[in-house]
Amino acid sequence: MTLHKEGRKILFFSLLLFAGIFFLFEYVLETPTWVNNSVLALLIIFYLVILQFFRSPKFIINKDERHILAPADGKVVVIEDTLEDEYFKGKRKQISIFMSPINVHVNRSPISGVVKFCKYHAGKYLVAWHPKSSTENERTTIVVETTKGVEVLFRQIAGAVARRIKWYVNEGDMIEQGGEFGFIKFGSRVDVFLPMDAEVKVNIGDKTKGGRTIIAELKS
Template identity: 50%
Template sequence: MRIHREGRGSIFIAINSFIILNLLSYIFIDSRYWWVQLVLLIGSTSIVGLIVSFFRIPNRQLLQGDNLVLAPCDGKVVVIEVVEPDEYFSDRRIQVSIFMSVLNVHVNRNPIAGNIVYSQYHKGEHLVAWHPKSSTANERHTVVYKHKNGREVLAKQIAGALANRIVNYLTVGKMARQSEEMGFIKFGSRVDLLLPLDAKIKVKLGDKAKSGITTIAEWE
């Protein structure tokens, strides 16, 4: 397991806050109230552990396949439906949305290999990630991959109520490799995929997805 580079600043702040908080509790809280010091120690240790865990990159055997659309993130499949896109596409698409809790791995990966033909960041609100309007109202970053077979897949990183930064490493004209890092969203959120109508969906609502491993859809 590795720690993602996006976590270095957050982990540094968390560890230093841990040291300062517990040092101050030792200095200013009377030893008769040792249980207060213990509560602070346990609570702050748990928070540091959660933050370190949030930025983890587990060791995985990532998949690749020209006929596969892989999960772009870890989390729970919360939406599978045909939609009228609000961005880039003018035709109907199948939307598959994956919700990430703070306990999930938050590395985002390329669902397919292809040329990046669109990349756009949108400022927005921070509604809870499962809110119906979060796809269009929240802070988000959208990219579109064009596969060598001509099909296009849209991936939208969406900030949630706790997310405070969306990172995307892709630029228009770049050739993306399947399962390589697309970006990162700090502290909870979701990722939407918009797929062609002829894509054969391989997941169902409630399924737990793993980035670079779970097959979301297949095509010929």
């Protein structure tokens, strides 16, 4: 298990902060030993929680141009036919995955191809499962076109806690299936918009693993 680069500064400054808090209790406030030990235990637990959030597991990605891989670890919260009006401006099949604070928050490309569209939107911070979060929250929209001309849109959406979206691709870039395209800090959601004839392979409530779980299969 390795740590993601997005966590390095947070982990460093958290360590300084927690060390300062413990120093305050131990040497300034001169609180009883049991209090100091309790504070130390809580600080260690909090630090380990932050540490596990930024874990970045390594694994083999089984690539298949017909498969749509989950873009993130989490739980499937939406499967529906919907109108995607930012890029396609037409009906698409939507699959949404909610990431809790305990999930790995690395975002991975569902398919291989060229980035045809990439746009960042500032916005609100509604809870990630709110119906309007997909169109009103801080978000990025990325469209990748496969070698067969199939376009798949995926959207990073910030939640009530997550207020920092990172993305690492630009229009014209090539990206591999399962390759890392971004990161969202502290709980959020990713929407995937597919052709209407795509066959969904997951159900509401299913747990997914980014870059490993097959969430749909393309017909062409």
